Amino acid sequence: MIALLRRDLALAVRAGGGFGLGLAFFLIVVTLVPFGVGPDGGLLARIAPGVLWVGALLACLLSLDRIFALDWEDGSLDLLATAPLPLEGLVSIKALAHWIVTGLPLVLAAPFFGVLLSLPLEGYVPLTLSLALGTPALSVIGTFGAALTVGIKRGGLLLSLLVLPLYMPTLIFGADMARRGAEGFDWSTPGFLLAGITCGVIALLPFASAAVLRVNLR
Amino acid sequence: MELSVENLGVARGGIAILEGVSFRLRAGEALVLRGPNGAGKTTLLRTVAGLQPPQAGHISLDRDAMAYAGHADGLKSSLTVAENLRFWAEVFGTSDISSVLTAYDLLPLADRRAGNLSAGQKRRLGLARMLVTGRAVWVMDEPTVSLDTTATALFAAAVKRHLDAGGMALLATHIDLGLPQATTLDVGPFRAKQPALDDFDEVFL
Numbered sequence: 001m002i003a004l005l006r007r008d009l010a011l012a013v014r015a016g017g018g019f020g021l022g023l024a025f026f027l028i029v030v031t032l033v034p035f036g037v038g039p040d041g042g043l044l045a046r047i048a049p050g051v052l053w054v055g056a057l058l059a060c061l062l063s064l065d066r067i068f069a070l071d072w073e074d075g076s077l078d079l080l081a082t083a084p085l086p087l088e089g090l091v092s093i094k095a096l097a098h099w100i101v102t103g104l105p106l107v108l109a110a111p112f113f114g115v116l117l118s119l120p121l122e123g124y125v126p127l128t129l130s131l132a133l134g135t136p137a138l139s140v141i142g143t144f145g146a147a148l149t150v151g152i153k154r155g156g157l158l159l160s161l162l163v164l165p166l167y168m169p170t171l172i173f174g175a176d177m178a179r180r181g182a183e184g185f186d187w188s189t190p191g192f193l194l195a196g197i198t199c200g201v202i203a204l205l206p207f208a209s210a211a212v213l214r215v216n217l218r
Numbered sequence: 219m220e221l222s223v224e225n226l227g228v229a230r231g232g233i234a235i236l237e238g239v240s241f242r243l244r245a246g247e248a249l250v251l252r253g254p255n256g257a258g259k260t261t262l263l264r265t266v267a268g269l270q271p272p273q274a275g276h277i278s279l280d281r282d283a284m285a286y287a288g289h290a291d292g293l294k295s296s297l298t299v300a301e302n303l304r305f306w307a308e309v310f311g312t313s314d315i316s317s318v319l320t321a322y323d324l325l326p327l328a329d330r331r332a333g334n335l336s337a338g339q340k341r342r343l344g345l346a347r348m349l350v351t352g353r354a355v356w357v358m359d360e361p362t363v364s365l366d367t368t369a370t371a372l373f374a375a376a377v378k379r380h381l382d383a384g385g386m387a388l389l390a391t392h393i394d395l396g397l398p399q400a401t402t403l404d405v406g407p408f409r410a411k412q413p414a415l416d417d418f419d420e421v422f423l
Binding site for chain 1: 267268269270271281282284285286287288289290291292293294295296297301305306308309310311347
């Protein structure tokens with residue numbers, strides 16, 4: 001399993017691997033929003049948590065179809081399915097690799113991007129924490145969507161439509177946690193709910209992803 | 219160890235292709251599948267390898283005994299030859315890749331990116347993967363495609379060594395590999411009779 005993780009990370013950072021794609025998209029969204037809504041610092045500060053969360057979610061969505069599509073095209077998905085690795089382990093490692101390549105850079109970059117949106121000072125800790133708690137769920141749910149659409153040419157649109165409703169709870173509680181933090185309220189309740197959703201999908205969805213992958217490989 | 223397949227029925231896309239396939243492979247034996255295109259050789263191999271469940275019948279060995287090689291080699295073009303092979307060796311829990319590189323004459327290419335290899339060299343690397351799996355039954359689909367005569371001889375020698383060491387091989391190929399242990403099975407006679415569609419199925423076709 002470690003070998004698979006190492007290979008996926010090595011592939012991501014090499015030429016054409018797609019590392020930084022999500023981060024670049026996130027940067028573009030965050031820099032364009034102030035130009036779009038105008039130079040009103042108060043308004044920007046109010047919408048900053050929501051914009052940062054929507055930007056992170058869309059950046060995550062952008063790279064989902066690569067999770068299985070590349071391995072499907074060159075035949076290595078068939079070979080991995082016959083390897084000693086259980087498929088549940090395979091999809092968990094794929095989700096972890098996706099999070100390290102896409103989610104983790106977003107978490108680390110979010111405080112710097114918050115400055116661009118004049119996020120209030122007390123909002124930085126809850127924003128970073130909410131992204132750290134929420135982005136693993138985005139990767140795990142996205143892996144489920146990618147497993148559902150593996151083998152479909154240009155399945156990206158279908159994948160987005162399938163995954164977006166499943167992303168809603170994470171977005172609602174994540175953005176709420178960041179917003180309450182920025183406004184100086186107690187943000188523990190949405191934080192706990194967000195952490196609960198993430199723990200739940202990490203525990204349950206790999207089994208569903210492995211099951212649909214098994215059907216799609218037939 | 220023995221692989222016995224009894225009364226196997228396979229389907230592709232919900233349509234039965236072969237039925238009543240039975241054969242038996244003892245340690246050190248190879249079976250070559252023959253049949254025209256579309257006869258169901260690939261589907262039969264995928265079923266034996268455990269990638270899809272059989273419609274009917276029984277396969278005596280578990281999928282953990284099989285090593286499968288399909289039409290695609292499963293290579294990552296941005297990794298080098300040695301990295302590709304080492305990855306599969308780690309997945310299957312074996313470690314020795316240098317002897318495998320020698321067996322398919324890949325040692326001079328070890329540090330070359332897989333994306334820069336020719337079609338025949340890629341195929342050799344794909345076949346070399348079978349040696350690092352350490353599994354008893356090789357299930358291979360058209361293994362000699364795009365190989366030249368020298369590489370085909372290397373492949374035949376590798377299969378022969380595998381059989382001599384007590385392994386088994388199930389191959390779909392039209393080339394005579396010169397293996398004395400090999401028997402041939404024509405899948406043509408096992409073609410499934412198309413069952414009449416009922417109204418419910420027709421709705422989806």
